[in-house]
Amino acid sequence: MxxxxxxxxxxxxxxxxxxxxxxxxxxxxxxxxxxxxxxxxxxxxxxxxxxxxxxxxxxxxxxxxSKEDILVEIYDRMLTRAEAEVLPIADEPFAPDERLRRMVSRYIGLMIEQADMWSLIHHQQNALPEASYEATLRRKRAFEKKFEGVVREGQASGLFKPMPTRLMVLSLFGMCNYVHHWIRFADFAEEEITGVICEVLERGFIDDGGKRVGAWPRYAETSDAMTETAARLDALNRQVKELQAAFDRDRHRLIDGFAGPPAANGAARKEKGEEVQAAPASGRKAAGAKPRVVKPAK
Missing domain, CATH: 1.10.10.60 (Homeodomain-like)
Structure with a gap:
């Protein structure tokens, strides 16, 4: 025991x-x-x-x-994941602007998920052994070219502005590649970050970008995009019905309180020696018309 x-x-x-x-x-x-x-x-x-x-x-x-083994592994792992999750979006059956939004969104999401490793990807490249360094440069360039291809499609269709494609993509990466740094101390949700970046890009890339009112969040289903607005509309409809009921109630109160009964009005006129002629039983009385008063002959 x-x-x-x-x-x-x-x-x-x-x-x-x-x-x-x-x-x-x-x-x-x-x-x-x-x-x-x-x-x-x-x-x-x-x-x-x-x-x-x-x-x-x-x-x-x-x-x-050695430390080099670790660094080489981190580079290979991060680039492989980005290639597998971001680049296939370039071939999806969407318009160029939508594909670009989705590619940028997924790329930023990867950096937010593993900020420390992406910090190395962007800032410690020179520490790689020569063979790995050259291979990494080729992979990064191929990654950029996939984005350039989508932008060229958008330019060819008149959707994107006719600016230097390479410069546009470098500007795009210049904005995205620093997320890993400030995400450590800036308390923003991933959807908000990608939304703002996509909208800033669109206002610069898309030919009528100034007309857009927002690029994010992206929804899996069309109905999802209307959920919040539909809920607010339902609440508004309930308020309208409540106001209509209150209006009808107050209207009836006014009628009951200020409109005298027809019999009392007729009696008052007879006291003055006036005869009130009733309206014909058939036919509709003109709106706002007063009953015709017939005075007795002297």
Missing amino acids: ATKAGAGEQPAPRPRRRLRAEERWEQILTVSAELFSSKGYHGASLDDIGERLGIQKAALYHYVR
Whole structure:
């Protein structure tokens, strides 16, 4: 039978769960990205990474040989994900402006999800080994060209302004690529960020961009776009019905309070020696017409 530990005794430490190799590798990448982003690639060491993870440097060497291995892996992983999730949108069956909105939206979403890793992508490229550096440049250029293709389609159809395509796309990336930095201290929702950026782009890109009243959020179904407005319209209709009922009630109160009964009016006129001739039973009396008064002959 188990006995209780004495007052001076400490409970036995729980055994630490041994991480699988895949889990540990993910931890290494995440912690490394945080340290490289905060201290700079050259300011962070493998010792710093091991200390943050709570493992010895010798154990870390079981997974990586150098910081370069980690940096190369982060670059490959982030670019591969962007290529897989953003570039296919360029071939979807939508107008060029809609495809561009969706591409920009997804690209910004990726940076918001993993800001530390995208910080490395944009600022630590020169730390890559030469072969990886050249390969990364080619992949980035191919990524940009896909955006340029969509913009050219929009220009050919007269949708986008006839400005230098390459310069337009570089300006687009100049706006998007800095999100990873200010998202750390600017408290905005992802939908609001993408909405503002898309609208700013459209007002500059689209030939009639000044006529637009908003580019975001994007909805999966057409009916979703009207949910909020429909709810407000229902509330407004309820208010109108309530006001109409109040108006009818007040109108009847006025009639009951100020309009004298017809019998009383007729009696008052007879006292003055006047005869009130009733309107014919058939036919409609003209609106606003007064009953004809016939005075007795003298």
